[in-house]
Amino acid sequence: MSIDRSPPGAGRARTWRIALVAAAGIIAAVVFVAIRPRPTPTPVAALRLALATPDELTVGAGTDFPFGLSLAPDGRRLVFAAAKAGAVQLHLLDLTTGDTQPLRGTDEGVLPFWSPDGRAVGFFAAGKLRVFRFEDGVVSGLADVAAAEGAAWHPNGDILFVQTSGNSLVRRQPDGTIVAFTTLAPGESGHAHPSLLGNGRDLVFFVQSSEPTQQGIWLARYDNPSDRTRLVRSDAHGVTLDDAVLYSSDGALVAQPIDVERRAGRGRPVLLGASVGRSPHHRLFATVGGDVVVFGAPATSLRELRWVDRSGTTVGTVGEPMDAWDVRVAPLDARVAVARVDPQLKTLDIWTYDGTRPLPRRISPAIDADEAPAWSRDATAIAWVSGRRAVTVRGARAELPEQMLRKFDHPVRVSDWSDDSKWIVVS
Incomplete structure (x- = not known):
């Protein structure tokens, strides 16, 4: 144009x-x-x-x-x-x-x-x-x-x-x-x-x-x-x-x-x-x-995610500064799921950060806004909300395509998983 x-x-x-x-x-x-x-x-x-x-x-x-x-x-x-x-x-x-x-x-x-x-x-x-x-x-x-x-x-x-x-x-x-x-x-x-x-x-x-x-x-x-x-x-x-x-x-x-x-x-x-x-x-x-x-003008909202110990001392960082919204730590290790804005596409997507990988892994491929990630208790899967009303889940390593579990007629957020990782709590 x-x-x-x-x-x-x-x-x-x-x-x-x-x-x-x-x-x-x-x-x-x-x-x-x-x-x-x-x-x-x-x-x-x-x-x-x-x-x-x-x-x-x-x-x-x-x-x-x-x-x-x-x-x-x-x-x-x-x-x-x-x-x-x-x-x-x-x-x-x-x-x-x-x-x-x-x-x-x-x-x-x-x-x-x-x-x-x-x-x-x-x-x-x-x-x-x-x-x-x-x-x-x-x-x-x-x-x-x-x-x-x-x-x-x-x-x-x-x-x-x-x-x-x-x-x-x-x-x-x-x-x-x-x-x-x-x-x-x-x-x-x-x-x-x-x-x-x-x-x-x-x-x-x-x-x-x-x-x-x-x-x-x-x-x-x-x-x-x-x-x-x-x-x-x-x-x-x-x-x-x-x-x-x-x-x-x-x-x-x-x-x-x-x-x-x-x-x-x-x-x-x-x-x-x-x-x-x-x-x-x-x-x-x-x-x-x-x-x-x-x-x-476009908001400048880059945040640096840091690991801190119980005394508040910084002991490490997670990735580069980013426009991060929701941050969830995996229950069994130091992996982190983040809802962040893609700097090129300007879409809100779910990414994971793992200290063993040099680059983050994108979990949600949809164009719709993806937010509210939550790890399963065994840390093998991540659930999130796509388009503010579709509860979606995918393996934490993104090996298989994502699966939409249910689409609500009102906005929802994924809060947590059950202890056996068979149920997802939605609010």
Whole structure:
């Protein structure tokens, strides 16, 4: 795919006006971009400022939700999840004054999203889809959810979201009724992160699939979501701005204008940022509001795994520094199973490290996110969860192909094995 890198005013009939603002203090390498399509070429205006959050706040909600920022429709307020003394809560940052305040009643809140009028913020917390209303500070529960996979609030009052990870989108109507919205096609393992176009009649959402021809960002009609087509292949979801979708292309943030009548992109994508991050669960580090885009660079989360003795003294290391999530030590020896991000493919996979081998051994071959490894008690097999809901097992030396034991309709984790290694504990 080609990317338009020519500067505004280089002869295009339709250009993007962009103002870059370097921000510090929210998360590493967050960049603010003011962007709006203009009928005539306009020179780029670059602005720079520093934004700071209170020192006691750690922005993000753990490794699952390292970004979690959401801009208001007017682009002047920002809601984000942050931890204080280990407790996660939503906070509101006024971009015009720099003031930050916690939103009471939003404990454990993640993936916030705004109502179209900017008077309320929806979020996910404690197995519920909830809403915080600024007028009176009241928090209400709207629906049960088993996983947070993003949401979109339509001007008619509908809210699109996913009740169960690895499933299709549902629609919550203003009267509280929840009805099916999209349907998984053969080969698709989940829909997530809906985002409405400015016309309110179309939307994009992310389709997860092990098939390269299916995974990516899809365009659908709101009144007939079965009428859909894939816009771009992508390993992370997209966000919309008017009639364009912003997404990651080879690690860069680009904007692709959409011709909704042709159900396809219009022209070449426009480069907005040289580097944008995403999580292993396909969440793009970007949010849009008004004429502002906020995006974050890829998170630097390399960890050095160390062996320590009872006094805390380091006596050895495990492999090179890596983006490690789950770490399990074999019960009978010093082998280690790690869920780590592949630096090339950006997928979450299970690997084992053995002091007798110079290189690690990859256990899980699937493209889906693989996590929560657990050794059998005799250390001959490893079980894990693929795609957040499929319990899978394979021999610890990877001699034979993996075997999927059961696929659940909700997210699960492998906790342990029975003493005789015949049963697997799933939570």
